Ligand code: SAH
């Protein structure tokens with residue numbers, strides 16, 4: 001998951017099919033995880049179909065929607081700040097509508113309308129189909145739609161995606177786990193999987209439009225199940241789609257990683273050799289209080305099986321430090337476990353108490369100072385391990401999918417290896433989407449630098 005950062009506006013293509021009936025245009029600003037990016041792409045389709053234009057920038061918009069994250073308090077505070085900033089646009093444009101969508105909308109509901117009098121619209125993750133009518137009503141009065149719907153999967157709505165060689169495909173929504181720290185099940189509702197036919201049709205359309213890599217998304221993506229098709233079955237069926245060269249997915253839940261899924265990963269050549277496998281903590285008592293449904297021993301065993309099946313697999317994870325009651329000893333166990341696992345990289349989070357969750361009742365016991373100390377310590381460790389893991393690539397040849405021009409120079413490409421490592425190398429007639437062998441010559445903290453091999 002992306003830790004609460006803002007992503008650029010997710011839209012995109014001119015669409016001549018739908019006339020812009022109201023002459024109004026919408027701008028969506030997306031925060032949080034890839035699932036939100038994917039949702040914004042789907043919301044764009046809903047709005048286009050209703051005749052809305054897509055504003056190229058904020059200045060041109062008649063409606064601004066923020067698609068928000070509620071996973072940590074920090075994310076919410078940043079978004080509140082942003083809403084205040086955007087309200088200034090009203091001075092020049094009195095008819096501007098401002099809406100908050102997504103997880104934070106679902107979490108804070110009508111409290112948002114009370115707190116922010118100039119907000120016109122609050123829409124939760126299951127209300128996007130109704131966006132056009134909600135926006136229409138919002139010019140009269142403040143509107144809120146935070147109904148959760150056990151069946152809404154939006155599988156008939158084809159997302160409007162930005163051009164590129166890589167695309168997100170949502171395969172399941174919601175979450176049925178009960179991690180005691182996590183707000184997601186409350187704001188995204190019950191788990192539901194999209195029909196495999198709808199998913200595969202979308203992937204085929206993407207392949208036809210030149211997309212080479214897809215990333216399947218779900219809160220517990222490997223819990224995917226629809227009628228007779230499980231996650232392993234879906235991977236195998238995706239493998240057969242011509243034009244798609246790489247298949248990724250985010251994020252699997254460790255306890256649901258079946259032998260069938262491991263076998264499917266290992267035997268499908270297009271499935272990338274990278275797994276983001278959230279651990280959260282390496283102390284059994286903490287895992288139990290987190291209600292993670294696995295022990296450290298089981299997680300270790302799972303990684304052993306994965307690495308046996310796929311020796312070139314890279315592994316990344318999520319860790320929370322400062323969970324209520326995490327002792328120094330618990331923290332040390334996690335610290336030592338990172339050293340043992342040698343993750344290629346990790347998202348390291350400081351615990352944030354979220355109202356409504358089970359852990360919220362236990363309070364935020366550790367001081368901010370103590371949580372910061374643990375976080376800094378573990379970040380320093382992981383940075384060292386990440387560099388060491390990257391250095392192991394120096395001298396080797398990696399297959400790199402060209403994604404675009406490097407940020408530093410237009411004479412260089414950036415791309416990714418199957419292991420999800422970013423590689424920068426000099427351009428020499430390649431095209432985005434092409435997979436080329438690159439000899440790795442240098443390892444920096446977050447990038448490998450190389451030269452085309454052969
Ligand atoms: N299953 C989801 C997880 C969503 S939240 C997935 O697709 O990855 C992403 C990560 O945020 C979690 O793995 C966890 O490490 C972190 N997180 C969730 N709730 C948190 C909280 N209350 N405080 C700090 N970090 C949290």
Ligand code: F3S
Pocket residue numbers: 175176177178179182183184185219220253
């Ligand atoms: Fe959250 Fe746990 Fe689900 S981290 S998204 S409740 S698997």
